[in-house]
Each structure stands twice: as structure tokens, then as C-alpha cells.
Amino acid sequence: MAISRRTLAHILTTHHLQARYDGFTALDDVTLTVPPGHITAIIGPNGAGKTTLFHCLAGTHRPAHGQVLLGTRDITRLPAHARTRLGIARTFQQLAVFPSLTVADNVRVGAEQGRVRDPAAVERALRLLGLDGPLRSMPAADLPTGTLRRVELARALAGSPRVLLLDEPAAGLDTAEVTALARVLKALAADGTALLVVEHDLDLVADLADTVHVMAAGRIVASGPPDRVLDVAGSQETPV
Ligand SMILES: Nc1ncnc2c1ncn2[C@@H]1O[C@H](COP(=O)(O)OP(=O)(O)OP(=O)(O)O)[C@@H](O)[C@H]1O
DSSP, rough: OOOOOHHHHHHHHEEEEEEEEEEEEEEEEEOOOOOTTTEEEEEOOOOOSSHHHHHHHSSOOOEEEEEEEEEEOEEEEEEEEHHHHEEEEOOOOSSOOOOOOOOOHHHHHHHHHHHOOOHHHHHHHHHHHHHOGGGSSSGGSSOOOHHHHHHHHHHHTTTOEEEEEETTTTOOOOEEEHHHHHHHHHHHHHHEEEEEEEOOHHHHHHHHHHHEEEEEEEEEEEEOOOOHHHHHHHHOOOOO
């Protein structure tokens, strides 16, 4: 398959990343590629370093060693807001919506912080996540978790990101919401977005991911397509 120059410019990679909290090494020698048009999943037990990896990719934790590249550009030392402008958007394990703002205003914040300021992107994101009806005018404070996860995702999408980092997007969702989420994420990948998903729901990972990386104690210990890697993870009884 020929890879276009545009595609190359949007590949997010890490090279030999190491991250520490005081003296403790939370990430060690993590090298990984997040290509456009693919869904890449990270699984692993609590404390494996998944969220720390996200922090290093999003610019909220500075690695002690190694590099983060977007295409050929070294973004290791760029702050989070500058990475957002380059098209790297994230959602959080702990929901981070503004409770007093309406759904639509939360999503508009994402458009203002994002790569391009496209007013149509707000409406597109609201529509894609099923938030364009009466929900759009409701304050976020009163909404259930499943709806708030959609608001967060819509807010990330409103900035037209090239790379989407999703930290446990299915946490707190019911079965129907997980099915709807999977459909949206596959559509985004089909449109060329690069997705990196940390997820504990292994059925969802098996359904979604093109590539799975298993982390343990700060390292990537297995990588490959889900049918191969999830079998290995299961046979080791990895508590994910
Ligand atoms: N701010 C911090 N200060 C000190 N240690 C931290 C800090 N954040 C994380 N750690 C430690 O770093 C290691 C990796 O944590 P991290 O949150 O990245 O793991 P995780 O795989 O995301 O876990 P979980 O699935 O529970 O979210 C853990 O041992 C954790 O205790």
C-alpha cells in the first residue's frame, strides 16, 4: 500500500520513552506507532503506565528520556495546548466536562482549542454523537455518564483532530452505548483519524483494534493483532 506524504505527516510515534515520578520509573523504553486510519489499543493491569503514556503523548507529563514525534516533527517538549493545535486531542479516564456549560457549549470549547476553527465541525460532532437534539441545550451537570462520555468525545472531535487519544472511553457505558461508541470510532478511523485507545473492555478491544499493545510495569510486553495478542494476555491471566 502506498503511503502518502500527508499520511506520514500525521503518524504519532514514540521512541524509547521513559517517564518518572520522582525516583519511580512509570514508563520504560516505550516505542510505539499510532498510524492514521487505524485503531491502536493499549491494555494492561492497573499501574502498568497506560495513563502516564497518554500524559507523555498529550504533553501533560514530560518524559525523562526518549521522543514523541508527529510525523517528522519532534514534539517531546511542546506543551499540551500546542499539541492540541497540531491536531492531538484527548479524552480523560475521569470525565472532564464543564458542568455549568450546556452540551453544545462544551463542544464549542473543543472547537476553539483545536487544530482548525471550523464552526461546522461543532454541528458535525454533535450530530455524530447523537447530541444534536434537545440534549444540546442541557447543562452537562445533570447528565448521566454515558451521555457525558459522548460530550467529551464530541468536544475532542470539534477541533478536527488528526490523532485521538481515548482513555477508557467505554467506562460506565451500557451495552447499547458501547455498540454505538464502537461504530463512531470505526467511522473516525475509516475517515483517516489515528486513534489510540486505553481500554479495559477486552471484547470492545477485540472488536475495534487493528493493533493491541499489552503493557506491564511500564513496558510494552506484547504487540500484534487482537486475535493473537488477546489470547496471550488471556493465557497469562493478565488482570486488565
Ligand atoms: N502523579 C504520580 N505520582 C507518583 N506516582 C504516580 C503518579 N501517577 C502515576 N503514578 C504511578 O505510576 C505507575 C503507572 O501509573 P498509571 O496511572 O500510568 O498506570 P495505568 O496503567 O494508567 O493504571 P490504571 O489502569 O489504574 O489507570 C503506577 O505505579 C502509579 O502508582
